[in-house]
Every structure is written in structure tokens, then in C-alpha cells.
Amino acid sequence: MPTSIKDIAKLLNVSVSTVSYAINGGPRTVSPEVREKVLDAARELGYRPNRVAKSMVTGRSRTIGIVPPEIVEDVLLSPYLQLALNGIFNAAGKSHHDLVLFTRLAGSGHEEVLSTILDGRVDGAVFIAPNSTNRAVLLAKELRIPCISLAGSEIDGVHTLSVANETGMRLAMRHLFDLGHRRIAHIAGRLDMQDAIERLRAYSEFMTNNRLAYHDSWVLKGQFHPDGGYAAMKSLLALPVRPTAVVCANDDMAIGALRACQEMGVSVPGEMSICGFDMTSASGLTIPPLTTVFQPIADMGRHAVKSVLDLIEGNPVPKHITFEPTLVVRSSTACPMMES
Amino acid sequence: MPTSIKDIAKLLNVSVSTVSYAINGGPRTVSPEVREKVLDAARELGYRPNRVAKSMVTGRSRTIGIVPPEIVEDVLLSPYLQLALNGIFNAAGKSHHDLVLFTRLAGSGHEEVLSTILDGRVDGAVFIAPNSTNRAVLLAKELRIPCISLAGSEIDGVHTLSVANETGMRLAMRHLFDLGHRRIAHIAGRLDMQDAIERLRAYSEFMTNNRLAYHDSWVLKGQFHPDGGYAAMKSLLALPVRPTAVVCANDDMAIGALRACQEMGVSVPGEMSICGFDMTSASGLTIPPLTTVFQPIADMGRHAVKSVLDLIEGNPVPKHITFEPTLVVRSSTACPMMES
């Protein structure tokens, strides 16, 4: 129904190739008069080039695929993903690419679904926080689709952008330690995700290296959700010997933990210091505003686009880039109260 | 390079059509033996159907386009958009569609860019909060691309999903009025967006209908941004006769306004009641948590997908659906203090 290049050709009694040359301004020249005629006719008929047909022959779509993490529900509500996606979106726009958001890869092992990634619709893909069992990454790697793993597990042979989780956790722990805290707990994230694993490990190492005794009951799982952080803090507060500070593996959990303290009448940072991770926008809105580890997530998103485009062009891309986090000290951490 | 249906056909000495029938299980039957052989060979060769080629001939891509509002920067950080996008994403996944996010339509009037919408990559599109000068919607409408306008201006001939802004604003105003407030201010959004316009109008109407005097200095523009809300509240607080309550056209501005009050030592809700709009997740995290107007944005996103799919299928779709908001009373609103 929409007008095609053929319609123009027929109307003007020229060949389709001539029309194509005229419209694209190449790769061969056409006489100025013909060019003019073609352009006029195209405008007249409301011609729109069909990108699918073009993709078909050029093999390029100027589109990048985004594969969200394998979390089942409401992925797009994760502040982390939102920051990354925003960075990716902005960068993609600048380089004239659109984004395809794959809706059905999360958690699905179905072969049929997996294949939608490499069905020609995208030139490359960015995987957001994939874990090492993510079948889609594995498949993409196997089929040599240009792809970048953003803040995910280190997967053999896949280009990876990651944040130095160890550094971030050490910064947070050092900050609390220097304030005088010795009984420091940790609310961990989903332990099937790389970030969560590394943050937990760095916590353990810090405690051991500084000869701080710590119990299993001080390490809780919060699933990266506010409710998880809330529940975790509740059980920490029920302990006979309470920790004086807690580092959460993301801001959402820290927010939940803060809520638990407020409900139980435990003052923050007076009786309990709380430190978050990620510096999402919500972390600045709480009372008190959260001390948190800033990660340049948006930057990483931008960089992911650059890398994937380089990969598509065949330019060299470093196998691994690590971004350094920094500590943002706000008001949810302070010296512990003297032992009574 | 990747194996195609032809490779399988050649290998097995059958025709491409037979291979196609075998793989798709139709529309014609193939003998069980051949079917088996084809499927085996496909697996063996790592065959992946090329979706672009399929789109080419069927004219369907099982992909829905998303057109963000024409805000220039960091669109994806808007909580409103995030809620809508999440709803759309979930619904699209359920109906086996992927999403393409158009990165370059915002604010761009370039014809070339506009045409990327209707280049065959998507079967239909959802426009998020377009205003009436949005050229992309107009074009899509003109070219009869199935499309839905989500919470945007009413545009002639375009299917629209909207929220009853008047009702929402009236609920908020009535709530404050019943608490005893008479001097009620309004911090408006971007007045080039439909929601902002309607909320402002409903505010004016309520004030007039209830014979409440109000000044131009009580109606401020906050651009839907926290900083805008902050600045607006600052100028309200500088007024010789302060209002006792303010309704903001979204939560972000309410959060900014709250921050301004806290900085100036104005107690909320003691000296100033603040009401938000949208019920984004952040609105529950502030101290005090915001009273706000809940809009079923995620629901609307889901519904947008359903409607656009119906439109694609040729099913009848109502021209206009309105969703009803409700008031969520939390702690940022209370009776005004007695005049001193």
C-alpha cells in the first residue's frame, strides 16, 4: 500500500536503480534533472524508505538490542536498570541508532525465544547484568553477535564493562571503620547476580583483614528489594548483640532497612548507621539522606553503546573495562554511640 | 554466513518451500519422515530464522514502537515514563512482542528522522504523552499506522488513553478544602503538555467555583522537575500572605517543594500542606510521605499494548478511554494552623 521506489520508477519511466541512486545520493551519480524529478515525485507520493527491505540487503539495521537482566517481574522498575537504560538511550540517539527492548528473554530458557536476538533485527546487543548462566549471552557469543555485558558476570570471551565492586565496598567499610564501627552487618543482594557476589565477598574480606569477628547472622539476603532490606533489618534489630552499622548491597534495600529502623524507633544514624550502594535518585530523598557508593552507571551505559558500535564496525575494543566507584557521604552514617 | 532455509534445502535435496512448511508446521503438511529430517538438519546447522526476511514478506514484525515525549534530556529518568514503560514492557512480553524505543524523535522535526517510525520495523506504536504539535503522531495518523496516544493531548482521529485529570485535581482540592484550607496554591507542570494544562484548568475552576480568591502569584510553573518545584515553593514562601497548602502537578515537583520547606524551616504539614500527583514510588519515601493523586499509569501502559494490538488485528477499539484517579492520603497534608 505505501509507495515504494518502484512506483516512482514507473511514474517517471526510469529504472529503480536510478531512483535509488537519486534518493541516496549515491553510490553512482545521476543527472541533476533526473535527481530533481525523482525527489519531487518522492515528496509528492509521500514515499518512505522501507527500512526492513534495506536491512535485508545491507545486513544492517542501525538498531541495538537491549537484554534486561533475568529478573522476572517489573524489571524496568529497577533504578539500576533505569539509570543504565537512560545512558544507553541517550548515547544511542546521538549515534543515530534505535533500541530494541527484548521483552521475553528474562528467565526464559526456551530456544525459540532465545533466537529472537539474532534474527537480524539488531546489529549488536547490550546485556544488562547477565549472570553466567544466562543462555542468551552464551548463544550470542557462540554466534559472534557483537555484544557487551554491562555489569554482569565475567563470561569467557564476552566483552565486559564492570564496576569495581571490591573498591566500592572497601570504601564504604573503611568509612564506617574509621567512624569507629566494629560490628558491621551486610545486607546482600540476589546472590545469583555478580554484583551481589562481589560485594559480599569484599565485605567478608574487609572483616577478616581487619580482624573483625562477624557472624553468619550479620549477613542477610535482601534480594535487592526494599522489602528484603526491611525484613533483613528487622532480624538484625532482633539480635541480642546488635551491629552498629550495616552496608546494603543497593539503595533500595537500604531504604527498606531505614524504614524498619524508623518503625522500631531506632534512630539513624544515632543507633544505627546505614550505607547504600548505587546512588540512585531515591537515595537522596530519604530522611536522613543515605550515605551511598556512587557508581557511574549512566556513563557505563553510554560506554556500552560506544563499545558495541566499535565491535560492529570491527574496531578494536578492550575485553574488559572497569569503572571506579566513589563514596558519597551523606547523613545516614555517623560515629556509633558509646556502649551503655 | 548464518545458515538459511536454502542451505537446509540443498543439503537434503528438497525444495525451500518444503523446508519452510516443515519448520513452521504449515500451512501445508509434509510427510513425517521429511519433517524429521528437516528439523534434524536445522538443529545440526544451527539454523535461526531471519526475522527481517520474514517481516519483509508477511509485513508483520511482532514489534511495537515506543515514542517517548518530546522532552529533550534524560527522558527515561522521568518516573512517569518509567511506570508507563514498565507496564507496556510487561504486557508486550506476555503477547510475544518486542519493543523498539525510538531514540531520535524527541524534539526533532527532521523529516528524515520522523520517517523511521513507519519504516516497517514496527506493527504499531504507542506515543507517550505527545502534545498536539507532535509531528510524529500527526504523520503516523496520516499514514494510518496503528497507534495509541497515552496520556497526551487529544488529537483528532488518534486513539487516546487518558486519565481524568480534572477528577484527580478536584479530589486533591476537595481534600484540602475539607481540611479547612482556603489559600491554596498550585505548582504547574510544563504547559506544553496536556496533563499540565488540564490540571491547571481544574485548579482554577475549583478555586472559582468555591469562591476562593486566588492570585497569579499562587500559580507557578515548575516544569515537572524537582528543581522547578523547589524554586516555586521558595517564591511562595517569600510572599507576604502565604498560602497554607499547595497542589503540585506531579510528585517530582512536590518533592522539590518539600525540600524547599525543610530548608526554610517551614514544617510540613504543620505550616504548609503539600499534595503531589502521580504516586510515583519516590512519593512514599519522603518524610513525611506525600499525599498524592494515584494514577493507574502501569495499567494504562498495559492497556495501550492491548489496544494497539487490537488496532493491528483490525478489531474495534474505542476512540477514547479515560482512567479514573484516586486520592492517596498520607502525611504531607493536614489542617491549617490557626491564624496567628
Next chain:
DNA sequence: GAGAGGAATCGAAACGTTTCGATTCGCTTG
């Protein structure tokens, strides 16, 4: 045993582009 009927399969067109080899034609040059 000729003809009909039906299942299985084939071949080719079509979708809308891009691009490459081939053709036309006017002009220069020896």
C-alpha cells in the same frame, strides 16, 4: 485399465531495497 482424487512436493513469484555488470549514447581524438 482408464480416470479421478488426493497427498506430497516442487518451482517461482513476491516483499522493497542495493548494487554490480551491461548497455546506450554523445563527444573527443587521432
Next chain:
DNA sequence: CAAGCGAATCGAAACGTTTCGATTCCTCTC
């Protein structure tokens, strides 16, 4: 004036599918 050249244009193949008409061939029936 024949040969050669370059610019402009044409025609056709190719990309990987789907699908429709045509063909083959087996079996059943009278």
C-alpha cells in the same frame, strides 16, 4: 570517420522468507 572513453542509465541478481499454482505419483474406483 572509426575507435575509444566517460557519463548516464538500465536490467537483473541478491538478501531470506512465505505462499500459491503446478506437478508428480500413488491409490482407489468403476
